[in-house]
Amino acid sequence: MEKKIAIVSGASSGMGAECVRQLAAAYPGLDRIWVIARRKGRLEQLAKEVPVPLKIFEADLSRKKEYAALRRALEEKQPQVRFLVNAAGFGKIGSFEDLDEDDACGMAQLNVTALTRLTHVVLPYMAAGSRIIQFASSAAFLPQPGFAVYAASKSYVLSLSRALGRELAPRGIRVTAVCPGPVKTEFFDIAEQGGNHIPFYKNLVMADPVAVVRKTLRDAEEGRAVSVYSLRMQAFAVAAKVLPHGLFLPLFRPESRKAEAAPEERRTHLLHAGKHVPEAGADGEPKE
Numbered sequence: 001m002e003k004k005i006a007i008v009s010g011a012s013s014g015m016g017a018e019c020v021r022q023l024a025a026a027y028p029g030l031d032r033i034w035v036i037a038r039r040k041g042r043l044e045q046l047a048k049e050v051p052v053p054l055k056i057f058e059a060d061l062s063r064k065k066e067y068a069a070l071r072r073a074l075e076e077k078q079p080q081v082r083f084l085v086n087a088a089g090f091g092k093i094g095s096f097e098d099l100d101e102d103d104a105c106g107m108a109q110l111n112v113t114a115l116t117r118l119t120h121v122v123l124p125y126m127a128a129g130s131r132i133i134q135f136a137s138s139a140a141f142l143p144q145p146g147f148a149v150y151a152a153s154k155s156y157v158l159s160l161s162r163a164l165g166r167e168l169a170p171r172g173i174r175v176t177a178v179c180p181g182p183v184k185t186e187f188f189d190i191a192e193q194g195g196n197h198i199p200f201y202k203n204l205v206m207a208d209p210v211a212v213v214r215k216t217l218r219d220a221e222e223g224r225a226v227s228v229y230s231l232r233m234q235a236f237a238v239a240a241k242v243l244p245h246g247l248f249l250p251l252f253r254p255e256s257r258k259a260e261a262a263p264e265e266r267r268t269h270l271l272h273a274g275k276h277v278p279e280a281g282a283d284g285e286p287k288e
């Protein structure tokens, strides 16, 4: 029997996995938690840890066809989804032009399209009292040179969540956008893969994922539209709302290695990308 369930994406690590642990502990009335990620082994390990049975979906959520098993299971079981947690997401640090094309588009596919698709697929199975928890980020508050696609994708999540919350209020479904600052998870292992590192100060203010998720679930329970962990990040959210964004933008490091590269190195890069580039003279200007 799996009448009352929670569905959690990004459940194989970090805050998604922690949501599963805390939901299982705080809501023993859940018959099952459906968990989604690509690393099945991690999900199987999590299933051994928690007191509520898990149903495992091994899926790359950035591919539409990988939702088939989930759609089938929803149609077949007709569950009441009490919680939908969209935690799957990733970011890669680096200037836009340094980013690998697939990484840049992949962030939009997972953070924006997959979150939208999963919410759309699951919503018909939610009713009054259900909660949707969307992991945005404090990066949603401002454009971020050097992390531009990620910040833009999270602005989308925040905007969508707030509007969706208004649309669903008459049905008694609450939507919470979660906007933490840096949190100590595997997120930064992936974010720094391109060789660009987060600013040093962010390492000093890393939040504990257990505490962030505790606040997230409390805020979702209370029906808050936005959950921001820590006074520091709450102050940042207010500052980003009241001050012109132009004041903040020069503070970010754009991290553009290609823009700073020597003219000949830059020309080689563009030629590799299949573009015609005139040879550079000694002054760095094109010879033609």
Ligand SMILES: NC(=O)c1ccc[n+]([C@@H]2O[C@H](COP(=O)([O-])OP(=O)(O)OC[C@H]3O[C@@H](n4cnc5c(N)ncnc54)[C@H](OP(=O)(O)O)[C@@H]3O)[C@@H](O)[C@H]2O)c1
Pocket (backbone or CB within 6 Å): 009, 010, 011, 012, 013, 014, 015, 016, 036, 037, 038, 039, 040, 042, 059, 060, 061, 062, 086, 087, 088, 089, 090, 091, 110, 135, 136, 137, 138, 179, 180, 181, 182, 183, 184, 185, 186, 187, 188, 190
């Ligand atoms: N950590 C931070 O500082 C921070 C701050 C603010 C917001 N956030 C946001 O919070 C959410 C959770 O992040 P986290 O810190 O817990 O990161 P994390 O530990 O790296 O977890 C990311 C999760 O997303 C899943 N995922 C990645 N690509 C996927 C794909 N194509 N299909 C399905 N699942 C995929 C991963 O599972 P598999 O690899 O097994 O697929 C993993 O379970 C993300 O949306 C992130 O953007 C993080």
